[in-house]
Amino acid sequence: MFDATELNASNRRKQGLVKTLFLMMTVLLIIPVLVILTVLIVKGGPVLSFEFLFSDPKDEMTAGGIFPALIGTVWLVAVALLASVPLGVAAAIYLSEYAPDNWFTRAINLAIINLAGVPSIVHALFGVGAFVLFFEFGTSILAASLTLAVMTLPVVIVATRESLQAVPQAFREACWNMGATRWQTIRRVVLPNSVSGILTGVILEVSRTAGETAPIMFTGAAIFLPFLPEGVGDQTMAMSLHLYAMATQVPLPDHAANLPYGVALVLIGMVLAMNAISIGFRMWLRGKKKW
């Protein structure tokens, strides 16, 4: 009575086939990542040294290190964050906690989704038009960072809004019913319980910003500028552009052929480290969550 019929057996074979197929697809997905990492480590690993990280490029970028590009990327990311985080978090709080459901709110939401879909080269040209020329910031860290900020704003808004929405509605109602204003509710209950998610979103954004090339190319990053920027009005080198320039614009002699791999390894290391911190942070906070 409990023996397998012909139909059971055939269904089981089909099920096994489908499962194997999906597993293979998943493995295919991982292969590029593994290949990239392996190549970078094998070729770029030997390049890495204290001197590589902390000295200026020399001899038309065929020797020396990446220090100005490293510091330049930190500048660009930091200034971009200073601009996008307050703006993005404020907008997300408005959209999540205050905005009524009407055509205006829907239009803003649509605009945010579209902003996220704009290609980065278009952001770059917008940055040139708006920040470099119209606001007369010139090609500078300020112009480049603001361009990055505009580009990453949708990520900050969406991440923040999602963490705000994750706070149960019952908490808000409890507050309102004791006579709390919306702001008191946000300040005392909603924000303290969503700050972890917001920070995670921000860190993820940082890692994305660090790798962008197009938006900073015409707005503030320079290919060869072997000294550190002194303020937001200066131009600067940046890791991503440095990599692009070394790989495509500079004829490298054989002894320097592996330098771009080193740059790429450091860049990817920065991004992965950021992601790891973000994931670890999220896990830690999730463990602490009180509801």
Added chain:
Amino acid sequence: MDSVATQQADLAIRTRDVNLWYGTFQALFDVDLDIKQGIITSLIGPSGCGKSTFLRAINRINERLGYVRTTGTIDVCGHNILDERVELVQVRKQIGMVFQRPNPLPLSIRDNVLFGHRLHTPKGERVSSEDHDGIVEDALKQVLLWDAVKDILKRPAISLSLEQQQKLCIARLLPVKPALLLMDEPCSALDPAATSAVKELIWELKGKYTIVIVTHNMAQARRASDECIFMLMGKVVEHGRTDETFVTPKHKETADYIEGRYG
């Protein structure tokens, strides 16, 4: 007989011609009610009869929905809360509300009790830690929770049992000295033992506070309220002393409902 004036002073809630619409759907029809001070009044009726809607109209939390329109007058302690000059924050402070599901805030037990009090303490007015201790103790004693939690006040409120959470949700209303406590099926998420514990507490609060309670539980309405309002299809059918209503209801609909013929 008392004069009309003193009679009105005895009223916690006096509504006249209250009509309420959700969009185009009318949920309340000409509700005229006089609810007395210091007693427990229960609101009963089948699902969708408007009893929760009426309760929510009394502290204007319905308005959160945006598409709700209310007409008529709702006098609470002699003041019409539908008046446009009324400060909503004061309405919500004076009229506390308890919900079906306990909804303690993700704070410690102590901070939950102090939450409302802190909201309504003027900026710059320092309240000493001892005063806060006193407020917490007093509120928790009133809801019969003090002995159970006095050593764990710093623990998250969410770690309490549902029964204790619901008592805490009542306790946190008390420090701002509300004129009225509204309870929307406060026991429906609780098991039978917890239900009777919370019912006991509500009975304990009688006299100190005016309580209006929506309930589906006939036994609860019968044993734990002084007066009883039966609603049907958005209208008030009957309002009287609970013992009389349950023994000799004046309307057939009331009798049918009480005997479990519908709802």
